[in-house]
Amino acid sequence: MGGKISFAPLANPQRILDVGAGSGAWAILAAKQFPQAEVVAVDMAPFPDRPVPPNLKSQQLNLIDPLPFDRESFDVVHIRFVLEHLSTARDVLTRINDLVKPGGWLLLEDIDPPTVSSKEAKAILLTVSNFTEFRKSKGLILASELEPMVRELGSYDNVNAHKVLIPVNVPTEDEALAQFAQQWRISINRFITGPVNEHAGWITPELQQGWIDEFDTLPWTATLPMFFIWAQKRA
């Protein structure tokens, strides 16, 4: 997005909410880009101990609980890589929608499980397939469902969607895409090779070892669909 925080034409927002802010990277960028705005970063985890612009404040909360903000009190509400993890995604989306001012923007970004190709990396293929099936069995939403979900809210006429296919282990001349793909490669590897007992049964120690053995040695490629949705609430 060329260093911008969104594809949306944000004009002078006064209050910005980042939901499930994680490392705070997006919220910090938002605070720098709009120094006149108050940016609020919320997450169930404590905000990392890192320098932040003076117009950024953080708050610890669980999205399952009622949100401690007035209705229609934010010009921008952003949620990235969070809804896809929540079994209550539709409810959370409805409740964060209530926080967007008329004329304000709802920004959603999520990634779907990758499509992996390889003739040889059998453990990698099976791991990704198990993970995708596990998500389905839990009824977790797909990023591709976000746009229809926003339309179903009924508060938006101006709904925009952009899908980017991120190529992993595939050479690309697009430097930003290559960097993102590399970051994804590192973080997915960290996630898969994490404690097996935190993976709710979709990976065994043997399969995990297979992943580790194949990851850097066998040829495989993946395509990761990332969806950006930006929608302006009816005034």
Ligand SMILES: C[S@@+](CC[C@H](N)C(=O)[O-])C[C@H]1O[C@@H](n2cnc3c(N)ncnc32)[C@H](O)[C@@H]1O
């Ligand atoms: C994958 S991270 C995404 C972080 C950040 N949005 C980003 O784009 O880098 C998901 C974040 O959602 C937070 N989260 C997950 N479930 C939550 C909940 N029920 N309430 C509040 N935060 C939650 C996690 O603590 C984590 O920081």
